[in-house]
Amino acid sequence: MLFYYISEVALYLCFSLLMGTFIFALVPNHKKPTVFVRKRWLQLALLGVVIFSAIPALRVVLFLNEGVGLSLTINNVLTNFEVGKAWSFILILSIFYYFYLSVFPVQQKVSYAILALVFLFSLILAIGWSSHAASLTEWTGFVSHTVHLTAVSIWIGVLFIISWFSTSTKNWRAFLSWFSPLALICFAFTLLSGLILMDFVVDIRDYANAWMLDYGQALLFKHLLIIPLLIFACINGVWIDRKLRKDETFNPKPWTKAESSLLLFIFSATAVLGQQAPPHDIPSTLRTNGVSDLFQYFYGGQIEMYNQIQFSLTSTSLVLFVLSIFFLLLLLYAFMKKAPAIFAFLMSLFFVLSAYVGLMTSIQ
Numbered sequence: 080m081l082f083y084y085i086s087e088v089a090l091y092l093c094f095s096l097l098m099g100t101f102i103f104a105l106v107p108n109h110k111k112p113t114v115f116v117r118k119r120w121l122q123l124a125l126l127g128v129v130i131f132s133a134i135p136a137l138r139v140v141l142f143l144n145e146g147v148g149l150s151l152t153i154n155n156v157l158t159n160f161e162v163g164k165a166w167s168f169i170l171i172l173s174i175f176y177y178f179y180l181s182v183f184p185v186q187q188k189v190s191y192a193i194l195a196l197v198f199l200f201s202l203i204l205a206i207g208w209s210s211h212a213a214s215l216t217e218w219t220g221f222v223s224h225t226v227h228l229t230a231v232s233i234w235i236g237v238l239f240i241i242s243w244f245s246t247s248t249k250n251w252r253a254f255l256s257w258f259s260p261l262a263l264i265c266f267a268f269t270l271l272s273g274l275i276l277m278d279f280v281v282d283i284r285d286y287a288n289a290w291m292l293d294y295g296q297a298l299l300f301k302h303l304l305i306i307p308l309l310i311f312a313c314i315n316g317v318w319i320d321r322k323l324r325k326d327e328t329f330n331p332k333p334w335t336k337a338e339s340s341l342l343l344f345i346f347s348a349t350a351v352l353g354q355q356a357p358p359h360d361i362p363s364t365l366r367t368n369g370v371s372d373l374f375q376y377f378y379g380g381q382i383e384m385y386n387q388i389q390f391s392l393t394s395t396s397l398v399l400f401v402l403s404i405f406f407l408l409l410l411l412y413a414f415m416k417k418a419p420a421i422f423a424f425l426m427s428l429f430f431v432l433s434a435y436v437g438l439m440t441s442i443q
Contacts, residue, residue: 083138086131087350088343092239093127096120096230097199099236104192110253112245121180128202129173135209136166165209169202176202203228211280220279223259227272234265235342242335251331252323259316266312281358287388289358290442293351293371301348303434304341307410307427311338314414333420341427377439389443399437406430 102115136156144152156163176198185191207225239257281289281298289295315338319331360365406429413423 083134084347084350086134090131091231091346091349093124093131093236094199094232094344094375095236095239096124097128098196098232099234099240100186101192101195101199102233102237103240104187104195106188109250112241112250112254113243113247114239114240115218116186116244116263118180121185122177125173125177125180129170132169132202132206132361133166136160136163139163147396158204162209165205168205172198172201172205188225200229200270203232216279219275223272223275223279226268227276230265230268230272234262235268235339237261238335238342239339242339245332248332252320255316255320259320262312262316267286285358285361287390290359290388290439291370291374292358292361292364293310293370293373296371296373297348297351299438300431300435301352303431304348304427305429305433306344307407308338308341308345310407310410311341311423311427312339314411318414326361330362334414334423337420337424337427340424344428374439377436378442390441391443392441396437396441399433399440402429403434403437406433 096116100114100121103111103114139156139160139162140149140152143156147155157167158164176195179185179198183191185195203272204225204229207221210220210224241254241258277283277298281295286295286298290299311334315331315335319329319334322329323331406426410423410430412418412428413420413426
């Protein structure tokens with residue numbers, strides 16, 4: 080199961096690397112710091128898309144393989160299952176895409192970068208078509224998943240490239256002038272599409288009840304991680320711009336690296352969501368998959384199939400909630416007092432941990 084989680088995270092990173100690189104190729108030089116991404120990284124990222132997008136189809140093959148024969152099962156999945164058809168399309172398109180990336184200077188010429196983005200968006204469409212959401216509602220699920228993956232890839236891709244592949248901080252304020260509104264738009268689309276996708280599998284009235292399942296636990300961690308992420312976004316998008324006005328020698332890269340590292344944890348939570356049984360019917364899912372070990376650890380009592388989670392503020396949970404707010408304030412304090420960005424990153428994780436345990440210990 081851990082392999083499936085890692086493959087999902089790696090798939091998101093591959094899309095982000097490609098998306099961020101080609102978006103930077105569209106931006107004039109005076110509007111961005113110098114960025115250098117080796118062609119080999121782009122080729123490896125594309126190869127990663129092919130390999131890691133095959134994992135869902137592989138799982139279906141392994142599930143159906145018994146007593147049928149491997150070759151017949153593979154042919155059946157590739158020709159009759161949407162996940163198999165989508166991967167076949169990804170494989171064929173990626174062959175042409177690979178040669179395109181290898182031959183043409185996609186980072187030096189805008190027209191080449193635009194066509195590279197068209198190739199990439201076609202791959203995203205294939206992922207969206209084979210998604211669980213698309214299997215539930217076809218067009219609504221397909222569009223929601225596609226918009227979600229596209230918005231996330233743009234937002235995180237640009238942030239990832241500027242954090243780890245920029246060779247200077249020159250023109251950083253010019254970069255923020257276009258990236259900040261772009262990130263805001265991407266976040267809005269990510270939030271809207273994410274809510275739609277969540278509504279497909281979890282009734283909002285059962286949000287807390289879903290915590291009894293591994294799916295609900297991953298969803299809770301993802302939502303808690305978004306809170307410090309938004310604070311980092313404000314720091315990197317607004318306050319760093321003000322800081323650079325006063326001090327041009329200030330290096331913002333450690334802070335964008337911390338934000339991109341926090342996004343890696345969100346990717347991980349999303350990967351867990353993608354590999355767990357969606358709680359369309361919580362009692363039924365409990366009977367099939369059992370109670371989350373994490374939930375059972377904190378709850379400790381007997382869980383009935385039709386239990387409704389209730390909350391009661393205890394002295395322990397109150398202390399933990401206060402502590403979580405304290406960690407968020409320390410995150411802000413770290414930036415204002417020029418503390419290392421790694422300190423703020425750790426405060427973010429401590430916030431998530433304390434808020435999570437606070438919620439778990441307040442369950443009755």
